[in-house]
Amino acid sequence: MKPTKVTNHIRALRFAHDEMTQAELGEHIGMTRQTVIAIEQGRYAPSLETAFLIAKVFNVPLDEVFQYTEGEQP
Amino acid sequence: MAVQEQNAWAMLVIGVVAVGVYLTLLLISLDGSGITTVAYQPLMLWTIGGAIVVGIAANILITIRANVAGEREKPDQRDREIERFAVSVSQAFLVIGGLAALLMALAEWEWFWIANALYFGFALSGILEGISKVTAYRRGVPW
Numbered sequence: 001m002k003p004t005k006v007t008n009h010i011r012a013l014r015f016a017h018d019e020m021t022q023a024e025l026g027e028h029i030g031m032t033r034q035t036v037i038a039i040e041q042g043r044y045a046p047s048l049e050t051a052f053l054i055a056k057v058f059n060v061p062l063d064e065v066f067q068y069t070e071g072e073q074p
Numbered sequence: 075m076a077v078q079e080q081n082a083w084a085m086l087v088i089g090v091v092a093v094g095v096y097l098t099l100l101l102i103s104l105d106g107s108g109i110t111t112v113a114y115q116p117l118m119l120w121t122i123g124g125a126i127v128v129g130i131a132a133n134i135l136i137t138i139r140a141n142v143a144g145e146r147e148k149p150d151q152r153d154r155e156i157e158r159f160a161v162s163v164s165q166a167f168l169v170i171g172g173l174a175a176l177l178m179a180l181a182e183w184e185w186f187w188i189a190n191a192l193y194f195g196f197a198l199s200g201i202l203e204g205i206s207k208v209t210a211y212r213r214g215v216p217w
Contacts, residue, residue, distance in 0.1 A: 026147075
């Protein structure tokens with residue numbers, strides 16, 4: 001069971017941005033690599049501020065990074 | 075595995091071992107004249123003291139190992155949320171232990187039961203905190 005219904009495309013976006021590592025993304029947003037992994041895997045829903053920071057790192061709107069799904073998790 | 079998660083595992087294992095050692099020594103000390111006659115005080119104090127010392131040593135070792143491996147990272151928002159979640163969950167046992175000890179004192183039970191109610195309240199609270207943290211690190215905070 002995943003504790004959040006928030007899904008994301010962070011992994012794809014990282015690869016589209018020069019194969020940015022999880023540690024590098026973590027440095028950009030002030031989080032640990034483990035937290036980035038947890039966000040990517042849907043085990044942790046970041047705060048709104050962190051979500052905006054992630055979108056800003058990839059220079060895309062928030063809803064291109066995160067989606068809210070009521071149904072089955074991908 | 076994050077340093078904080080390693081520390082949570084260490085605290086959980088140490089907590090379980092400490093309670094196990096205390097219970098084992100208590101049962102070994104039984105001499106047929108009833109559990110309340112056992113000299114539980116030194117057993118309790120030594121296992122509490124031992125758990126604290128081993129806990130500090132484990133924390134230092136985990137920190138040194140993480141520094142050497144270059145894995146040391148400052149706790150972030152998720153770590154703080156997990157800490158808050160684990161403390162809020164584990165407080166239930168502190169309250170239960172405290173209330174049980176209060177009722178036992180009011181009913182003028184023997185000190186053995188009062189001391190042990192408080193001990194197990196603290197010990198189980200610590201163990202539950204460890205379980206909550208490890209579960210939250212593995213599966214996420216349920217909110």
